[in-house]
Amino acid sequence: MIAVIDYGVGNLFSLRSSLEKIGADVTVTSDVSIIESADKLILPGVGAFADAAKKLRDSGLDAVIKEQAAAGKPIMGICLGMQMLFEKSYEYGEHEGLGLLKGSVVPMAGVIPAELKIPHIGWNALRFKRGSNLLRYIKDGDFVYFVHSYYAADCADSVIAAAEYGAELTAAVERGNVCGCQFHPEKSGDVGLAILKAFCEEEKT
Amino acid sequence: MITKRIIPCLDIKNGRVVKGTNFQGLSDVSDPVALASLYSTSGADELVFYDITASFEGRKLFTDILCRVASQIFIPLTVGGGINTVEDFDRVLKCGADKVSVNSGAIRNPMLIRDAARKYGNQCVVLSADIKRVDGEFRVFAKGGREDTGMEAIGWIKQGVALGAGEVVVNSIDTDGVKQGFDLDMLRAVCDAVNVPVIASGGAGSMAHFVELFKAIPDIDAGLAASVFHFGQIAIPDLKRELQNNDIIVRI
Numbered sequence: 001m002i003a004v005i006d007y008g009v010g011n012l013f014s015l016r017s018s019l020e021k022i023g024a025d026v027t028v029t030s031d032v033s034i035i036e037s038a039d040k041l042i043l044p045g046v047g048a049f050a051d052a053a054k055k056l057r058d059s060g061l062d063a064v065i066k067e068q069a070a071a072g073k074p075i076m077g078i079c080l081g082m083q084m085l086f087e088k089s090y091e092y093g094e095h096e097g098l099g100l101l102k103g104s105v106v107p108m109a110g111v112i113p114a115e116l117k118i119p120h121i122g123w124n125a126l127r128f129k130r131g132s133n134l135l136r137y138i139k140d141g142d143f144v145y146f147v148h149s150y151y152a153a154d155c156a157d158s159v160i161a162a163a164e165y166g167a168e169l170t171a172a173v174e175r176g177n178v179c180g181c182q183f184h185p186e187k188s189g190d191v192g193l194a195i196l197k198a199f200c201e202e203e204k205t
Numbered sequence: 206m207i208t209k210r211i212i213p214c215l216d217i218k219n220g221r222v223v224k225g226t227n228f229q230g231l232s233d234v235s236d237p238v239a240l241a242s243l244y245s246t247s248g249a250d251e252l253v254f255y256d257i258t259a260s261f262e263g264r265k266l267f268t269d270i271l272c273r274v275a276s277q278i279f280i281p282l283t284v285g286g287g288i289n290t291v292e293d294f295d296r297v298l299k300c301g302a303d304k305v306s307v308n309s310g311a312i313r314n315p316m317l318i319r320d321a322a323r324k325y326g327n328q329c330v331v332l333s334a335d336i337k338r339v340d341g342e343f344r345v346f347a348k349g350g351r352e353d354t355g356m357e358a359i360g361w362i363k364q365g366v367a368l369g370a371g372e373v374v375v376n377s378i379d380t381d382g383v384k385q386g387f388d389l390d391m392l393r394a395v396c397d398a399v400n401v402p403v404i405a406s407g408g409a410g411s412m413a414h415f416v417e418l419f420k421a422i423p424d425i426d427a428g429l430a431a432s433v434f435h436f437g438q439i440a441i442p443d444l445k446r447e448l449q450n451n452d453i454i455v456r457i
Binding site for chain 2: 011014017020021044047056117119120121122123124134143145147164165186187188189192193
C-alpha cells in the first residue's frame with residue numbers, strides 16, 4: 001500500500017486519481033499507524049516552504065517520516081514535498097527541512113536571466129544526469145510539467161535529472177530509498193504516470 | 206526551455222461541449238469527457254473548461270464533469286466561467302483544476318484576484334479578458350462579450366497582474382469565430398504591458414495561424430482555440446509537427 005501523506009497542504013485529488021489510474025493501492029492519510037504500515041510513502045506539497053514545514057512539524061509527522069526513511073522505507077517527495085526532503089530552504093528566510101538529502105532550496109531569481117519569467121511554469125524537457133529507478137520507464141528529453149520559483153541546489157549526490165531554464169534546475173533526485181521530483185508527475189501525462197509507476201512497483205535490483 | 210502550449214477550450218453547457226461563432230449561435234458538439242480524453246492523448250498541453258451555465262443545476266453538473274475529467278486526464282486543467290468568489294475557486298480546485306480563470310467576476314470585484322492569489326498563489330489565478338476595439342481603443346467586455354464595460358483593456362490587464370494574476374488569456378472578440386488568424390496587434394500590446402504568460406485566443410482557422418502567432422510574437426506562451434479542434438479542422442499532432450518544423454519548441 002502507498003500512503004500519500006496528508007498534512008493539510010494543497011489538494012490531493014489529482015495525485016490520488018493518477019495513482020489509482022496506474023493501479024496502485026493508495027491511501028491518503030495523516031494517520032501514523034497507516035503511514036508506518038505502508039510499503040511506500042509519498043510526500044506531496046504546494047505553496048510556501050515555511051508554512052508546509054510548520055504544518056508537518058505541528059502534526060508530528062516530520063519525525064515519523066524521518067524514522068520511516070531511516071528504516072529504509074521508500075519515500076518520494078513531489079514538488080514542495082521534494083524540496084522538504086533537503087536540509088534547508090531559503091524561501092523567505094531560512095527554514096529547516098527533513099534533511100533526508102544533502103542540499104538546500106534556493107530562489108531561481110538572480111540565477112536565471114532576468115528576462116525569463118518566474119515561476120518556471122509549463123512543460124520542459126528532462127535532461128538525465130545518471131541512471132535511476134525512478135526514471136527507468138521514461139527517456140532523456142521527455143517533457144514534464146513544472147510550477148515552481150525555488151529549486152534544489154548543492155545536491156550533486158542525489159540529482160538524477162535537470163531541466164534547462166536559463167540555468168540547470170534540479171528536476172528529479174534519488175539516493176537510496178529517498179527520491180523526488182520538482183515537477184508534477186500527476187499533471188505530466190503518460191510520462192508522469194510512468195514515473196509514478198516506477199516508484200510504486202517493486203524496484204529493479 | 207519551456208515549450209509553447211496548445212490549448213483546446215471546451216465551453217460546457219448542460220454537461221455538453223458547445224462552441225459558438227462570435228459568442229452567439231451555440232451548437233452542440235460532443236461529450237466533454239470523451240473529447241478531453243481525445244485531446245490529452247493527441248498531445249494537448251493543457252485543457253480549459255469554461256462553464257457557460259447560469260443555473261444551479263448546471264453548475265453542479267459542471268463540477269461533476271470536471272471531477273470525472275480530472276480523475277482520468279493527467280495534464281493541467283484550467284477552469285473558468287461563473288467564478289465570482291474565493292469559494293468558487295475552492296469548488297473547482299477540489300475537483301482537480303490547477304488554475305482558475307476569472308473574467309466578469311473580477312471586473313465586478315477586482316479584489317477577487319488579490320484574495321485568490323493570496324490563498325492559492327499567483328500561478329493559480331488566470332485573468333481572462335474579452336477585448337474589442339471601440340473608438341480606437343481596446344475595450345474590456347463583460348458577460349461573455351455582450352457588455353461594454355467602458356474600461357480600457359491594457360490598463361485593466363496591468364491592474365489584474367499587479368493584483369496577482371499569474372497568467373492572462375486575451376480573447377479578441379474582433380477575430381473570434383472569423384478564422385482569419387489571431388489578433389496580433391492586440392496580443393503584442395498585451396505582451397508589451399505585462400511579464401506573465403499570455404495566452405492568445407480568438408481567430409485560429411489554420412495551422413499557419415499558429416505558426417504566424419508564435420513567429421510574430423515570440424513572447425506569447427500559448428495558443429488557445431475551440432472549434433478548429435472540435436470539428437477536426439486541425440489535428441493537434443499535425444499542428445505540433447508543423448510548429449516543430451518551423452523551429453518552435455513544442456512538446457511532442
